[in-house]
Amino acid sequence: MIGMENFTFFSPTYFAFGKGQEKDTGMYVKRFGGSRVLIHYGGGSVIRSGLLDRVKRSLDAEGISYVELGGVQPNPRSGLVYQGIELCRKEKVDFVLAVGGGSAIDSAKAIAAGTVYEGDFWDYYQGKPVDQALPIGTVLTIAAAGSEGSPDSVITKEEGMLKRGATGEALRPAFSILNPELTQTLPPYQTAAGITDIMAHLLERYFTNTKDVETTDRVIEGLLMSMIHEAPKVIADPNDYQARANIMWAGMLAHNNCCGVGREQDWASHNIEHEISAVSDCAHGAGLAVVFPAWMRYTMHHNVMRSAQLANRVWGCPMDFADPEATAKAGIEAFRGFLKSIGMPGTLAELGASAEDIPHMAHSACYGNGGKGFVGNYVTLNEEAVTEIYKLML
Amino acid sequence: MIGMENFTFFSPTYFAFGKGQEKDTGMYVKRFGGSRVLIHYGGGSVIRSGLLDRVKRSLDAEGISYVELGGVQPNPRSGLVYQGIELCRKEKVDFVLAVGGGSAIDSAKAIAAGTVYEGDFWDYYQGKPVDQALPIGTVLTIAAAGSEGSPDSVITKEEGMLKRGATGEALRPAFSILNPELTQTLPPYQTAAGITDIMAHLLERYFTNTKDVETTDRVIEGLLMSMIHEAPKVIADPNDYQARANIMWAGMLAHNNCCGVGREQDWASHNIEHEISAVSDCAHGAGLAVVFPAWMRYTMHHNVMRSAQLANRVWGCPMDFADPEATAKAGIEAFRGFLKSIGMPGTLAELGASAEDIPHMAHSACYGNGGKGFVGNYVTLNEEAVTEIYKLML
Numbered sequence: 030m031i032g033m034e035n036f037t038f039f040s041p042t043y044f045a046f047g048k049g050q051e052k053d054t055g056m057y058v059k060r061f062g063g064s065r066v067l068i069h070y071g072g073g074s075v076i077r078s079g080l081l082d083r084v085k086r087s088l089d090a091e092g093i094s095y096v097e098l099g100g101v102q103p104n105p106r107s108g109l110v111y112q113g114i115e116l117c118r119k120e121k122v123d124f125v126l127a128v129g130g131g132s133a134i135d136s137a138k139a140i141a142a143g144t145v146y147e148g149d150f151w152d153y154y155q156g157k158p159v160d161q162a163l164p165i166g167t168v169l170t171i172a173a174a175g176s177e178g179s180p181d182s183v184i185t186k187e188e189g190m191l192k193r194g195a196t197g198e199a200l201r202p203a204f205s206i207l208n209p210e211l212t213q214t215l216p217p218y219q220t221a222a223g224i225t226d227i228m229a230h231l232l233e234r235y236f237t238n239t240k241d242v243e244t245t246d247r248v249i250e251g252l253l254m255s256m257i258h259e260a261p262k263v264i265a266d267p268n269d270y271q272a273r274a275n276i277m278w279a280g281m282l283a284h285n286n287c288c289g290v291g292r293e294q295d296w297a298s299h300n301i302e303h304e305i306s307a308v309s310d311c312a313h314g315a316g317l318a319v320v321f322p323a324w325m326r327y328t329m330h331h332n333v334m335r336s337a338q339l340a341n342r343v344w345g346c347p348m349d350f351a352d353p354e355a356t357a358k359a360g361i362e363a364f365r366g367f368l369k370s371i372g373m374p375g376t377l378a379e380l381g382a383s384a385e386d387i388p389h390m391a392h393s394a395c396y397g398n399g400g401k402g403f404v405g406n407y408v409t410l411n412e413e414a415v416t417e418i419y420k421l422m423l
Numbered sequence: 424m425i426g427m428e429n430f431t432f433f434s435p436t437y438f439a440f441g442k443g444q445e446k447d448t449g450m451y452v453k454r455f456g457g458s459r460v461l462i463h464y465g466g467g468s469v470i471r472s473g474l475l476d477r478v479k480r481s482l483d484a485e486g487i488s489y490v491e492l493g494g495v496q497p498n499p500r501s502g503l504v505y506q507g508i509e510l511c512r513k514e515k516v517d518f519v520l521a522v523g524g525g526s527a528i529d530s531a532k533a534i535a536a537g538t539v540y541e542g543d544f545w546d547y548y549q550g551k552p553v554d555q556a557l558p559i560g561t562v563l564t565i566a567a568a569g570s571e572g573s574p575d576s577v578i579t580k581e582e583g584m585l586k587r588g589a590t591g592e593a594l595r596p597a598f599s600i601l602n603p604e605l606t607q608t609l610p611p612y613q614t615a616a617g618i619t620d621i622m623a624h625l626l627e628r629y630f631t632n633t634k635d636v637e638t639t640d641r642v643i644e645g646l647l648m649s650m651i652h653e654a655p656k657v658i659a660d661p662n663d664y665q666a667r668a669n670i671m672w673a674g675m676l677a678h679n680n681c682c683g684v685g686r687e688q689d690w691a692s693h694n695i696e697h698e699i700s701a702v703s704d705c706a707h708g709a710g711l712a713v714v715f716p717a718w719m720r721y722t723m724h725h726n727v728m729r730s731a732q733l734a735n736r737v738w739g740c741p742m743d744f745a746d747p748e749a750t751a752k753a754g755i756e757a758f759r760g761f762l763k764s765i766g767m768p769g770t771l772a773e774l775g776a777s778a779e780d781i782p783h784m785a786h787s788a789c790y791g792n793g794g795k796g797f798v799g800n801y802v803t804l805n806e807e808a809v810t811e812i813y814k815l816m817l
Contacts, residue, residue, distance in 0.1 A: 032665040035441025047429025241665035247645030271426040271635035
């Protein structure tokens, strides 16, 4: 990687950010061409909080009709996607509206693409670029996945529990409503897991072999420092609107790729985490809290100065010019300490996995989901290397 | 300003970034609906460099016809805009393509809006929101103004030399081609003026009374640090592609407002600089190099800790906990030293203005262009205050 690579960047999502913005959902659906909507959501929290009712009233006020499909689970499943596609076709839906977090949005994206595709929607999750979909809108309730501004969707197919991603510009939402108030009811553990997910999206981009990427390095570092500053505030006071707001906007910037362009990205840690979720059903962000520091320890020697740069610039560790590795290590320990301080786990056991799961997880990380025996780009890891990384999590 | 304000953010421009991207101009014009194009540009440099020919060949290859209008000047004028509108109507142009820097782009935006408006295009520059325009594309040759990703345009009306801005989502380019190679022929002075303009766009957003804006603060600080890192490299070696690339992407992020959302912004320095340009015809960025440090000195006491934060985080000045003002001052001196090191001026005299111009400039800054006697939001400055700031530039 000699230096900054050619790229294209296209992020046409309309973001409406702030208090009470969900009252305009109907207006935005109309603006972006919707007249018959599928409202897609997860469990009861959006019902209990009254959010779903507010969204419906907003659609009613614009004379927009709708059908509903709830029941999206974390790690959203293909079965519900097939149901949604059938419903959209039967009801002649022309707009898919997700109300919830990353799972509801990713499931909505799959439905939006599948409805207008004559083949099996799963084709898109086996590598076919998504070039067409119904327009999508989102009312976000969790700052974490970044799906509200990304062209990506991850779905798990029940047969074989294959977890795969699709991507394509057609999957960028037409609009996303980001009201930080809606995240204030999240329990601290889920809030912390969301923050960890946001930081992981930044770190997957940070660890790169591409040289001379100071501009995107600095933006990533800035967003990481913002998370370090805001996280303790929101853990101490879940109703801290300002901290919620800073985290929510950072979550979008962390994953719409404005800070990942022109540089190789890694993504091994996400693969390694997926296997833990599959075994233990842990929250994705909590899994990443265990995986990322272990991955950083294992790969540190690949480029000690990059790790030291992160430690010094983001974690404020003094640069040890005689021993940069000491600085790199101090940064990893600072990250671990931070994650612990916001209530995140540090070991496989805390996630509900054990040493016995490692052989299966390591194999599946490298060969499952169409893998060719390797994960990661910053450092290419084979099954043996992934095994060692899992062992660091014991 | 209690904290982060509600906002909307919509940046649908398609960016094609990197070496040789201008060869795809025709493809992008077609993708965004153009079949008959006005190519709008400035002086001879885009002709001499062969860029204009490459762009035309790219349009030819797609079977797209075009007419041309060159002659855009720095501080683009209304006269050429009227010519462009007439030409577009006569030739039934459906797409306006700017090839050049901020001036060519701003002029193209005015023409694109004026062509489809039955009234006088100048209405938009007197406050009417721009809700309609022909689609616009850009092939950028200078990293500075950020107009390639912004919804803004600034035009000078010859009668009375009124310099005013229009804004509206219709003015966001449909696509912008950012090839850092195209900026390599820029002389060092213009390169440095462009970098100063980018930093000024960041600082106009940084100085705010809005509390709790850590996420956007950190992104702004990161982009400033990136400029400080890359500027000396590109001044030392104009052909440093990687430095040019980092600066070019930062120039877009600095002004598409992803780091300015939800916070009050200042913009006094831009107003104060406009008057110097009007008197001396200096480069906008060079004028800002003189204005901004003087403005920072004058306003420092409004919020010493904000100035100290900038000094410490961006310029690396040690925090003087016993005397934060000393840190704030050290930051301003570091900024001045940096600007001098890249060849920017430090006084009005170097720009071609003098003490005798101050009364006129101060009055015009506050009352010209429809002003009500004040400039700025961070600190509201009247004519007397602006006079004092000009005196600091002597």
